[in-house]
Amino acid sequence: MTHFSPPRPRLFAITWPIFAEHLLHASVGLLFVALTARLSDATAAAFGLSNQIMVFFLILFRLVGIGASVVITQNLGAGDRRGAERIARASLAAASALGLASALLVALGADGLLSLMKLPDSLRPEAKPYLVILGVVLAIDSLNSTLTSVLRAYTRTRDTLLQIVATYLMSLSFGLPLMYGWLGLPQLGLIGIGIGFLIARLGGLAFALWLWRERLDIRPLWRDWWWMHRVPLAEMMHIGLPGAGENVAYRTAFTWNLAFVAGMGQMPLATHTYLLQISYFILLTGLAIGFGSEIVVGHQIGGGQLHAANRLVRRSVVWGLAAAVGIASLVALAGPWIFRIFTHDPAIIAQGCTVLWVLVLLEPGRSFNVVVINSLRATGDVRFPVVFGVFSMFGVSVGLGWLLGVHLGWGLIGIWLGFAADEWVRGIAMYLRWLSHAWVPHARRTRRRILNQNRA
Numbered sequence: 001m002t003h004f005s006p007p008r009p010r011l012f013a014i015t016w017p018i019f020a021e022h023l024l025h026a027s028v029g030l031l032f033v034a035l036t037a038r039l040s041d042a043t044a045a046a047f048g049l050s051n052q053i054m055v056f057f058l059i060l061f062r063l064v065g066i067g068a069s070v071v072i073t074q075n076l077g078a079g080d081r082r083g084a085e086r087i088a089r090a091s092l093a094a095a096s097a098l099g100l101a102s103a104l105l106v107a108l109g110a111d112g113l114l115s116l117m118k119l120p121d122s123l124r125p126e127a128k129p130y131l132v133i134l135g136v137v138l139a140i141d142s143l144n145s146t147l148t149s150v151l152r153a154y155t156r157t158r159d160t161l162l163q164i165v166a167t168y169l170m171s172l173s174f175g176l177p178l179m180y181g182w183l184g185l186p187q188l189g190l191i192g193i194g195i196g197f198l199i200a201r202l203g204g205l206a207f208a209l210w211l212w213r214e215r216l217d218i219r220p221l222w223r224d225w226w227w228m229h230r231v232p233l234a235e236m237m238h239i240g241l242p243g244a245g246e247n248v249a250y251r252t253a254f255t256w257n258l259a260f261v262a263g264m265g266q267m268p269l270a271t272h273t274y275l276l277q278i279s280y281f282i283l284l285t286g287l288a289i290g291f292g293s294e295i296v297v298g299h300q301i302g303g304g305q306l307h308a309a310n311r312l313v314r315r316s317v318v319w320g321l322a323a324a325v326g327i328a329s330l331v332a333l334a335g336p337w338i339f340r341i342f343t344h345d346p347a348i349i350a351q352g353c354t355v356l357w358v359l360v361l362l363e364p365g366r367s368f369n370v371v372v373i374n375s376l377r378a379t380g381d382v383r384f385p386v387v388f389g390v391f392s393m394f395g396v397s398v399g400l401g402w403l404l405g406v407h408l409g410w411g412l413i414g415i416w417l418g419f420a421a422d423e424w425v426r427g428i429a430m431y432l433r434w435l436s437h438a439w440v441p442h443a444r445r446t447r448r449r450i451l452n453q454n455r456a
Helices: 011-039 041-060 062-077 081-108 110-116 121-153 157-180 190-216 230-262 266-302 306-333 335-339 346-379 383-407 412-435 440-455
Strands: none
Touching: 011 041, 011 157, 011 190, 011 266, 041 062, 041 081, 041 110, 041 121, 041 190, 041 230, 041 266, 062 081, 062 121, 062 230, 062 266, 062 346, 062 440, 081 110, 081 121, 081 190, 081 230, 110 121, 121 157, 121 190, 121 266, 157 190, 230 266, 230 346, 230 383, 230 412, 266 306, 266 346, 266 412, 266 440, 306 335, 306 346, 306 412, 306 440, 335 346, 346 383, 346 412, 346 440, 383 412
């Protein structure tokens, strides 16, 4: 058996598996969008819209994952392995409760959610049963998300990559035959994809629990799955509630804009679905640097290394911006060829290629945001990002999206310009806060709290 001894984390060693994990996630998502598009653009639009609803709940699950991950990194940085394990165990009951509540809401309220998203009636027969299955998947995803967040906090990013690879291989192995009716199976379309996702998530859950046992030497007890531990739960919620609140606000504003797009008709909705997949590829490097920085900064704050944390964040911002500008420019230039992966409709290709140039403006701002907000969170400075973020997301993203995209009739270009303005407004505000060292008192309080727990 492998017993864990926490190393001092290095950014690259942590970041590259996270990058590979997100690349795999984006690739499989792109593959499924392309495969559903082969059936029809309507099926692809139904798939994309249903998945956006699911993504909202996956972000909600970060309420537990963010809190557990940050507090665990801080404890490990201070050498408190027992405190880290206490947080890891406490995260399981919180994830179970949140996953079950989300599953019931989605499975029982599928009609209402699709109406809220203004899904065209022509897409509802495919989208509704698929969304009901995704509701069941959510209960398992809540646990998987928390289990892998804990593994990353322990710097086991290569193990989480392995778990994601296994899960996606199962998704393809079970989902594709059911989707197309291969091997004598019924052709179920979107429902087949949903069943494949469900089977794969169960397998991924079993694998993640095995990794906890073998890599972390943590064996969850029966009561860990349902008993709410008050003190560690409060520590997680101190970080997780504002962090998840910021993510939920972002997703709510995003969903509001998505409803604007859905009201524009099937063609803009299909184009928007393809653009979302493409934009995620551009963001991959920034996401990896942001999540990696959060883990390393958390360890450094726990160890009292504030100057090292400051230097790391400044470097990470430069790397994230450079990568986003370069990758977004290449994607915009290759737009006509990229869109033909999804569709041969000339109207969709023309509209999508135009919006890709907006992404050259948007993606550096989004990378900027991911790196700095995650680093602020790792220091314990969690309230400012969510308070300012809510103002910007609804005032700038939704407000400008409605003004340009709906009121002035600019369509998708107006919606994505609203996205870009919001990312830059928030990114600049967060970086100015980091440069002002307003996070330092939070970091010192975090360090004192952990040391006091150790003495107790």
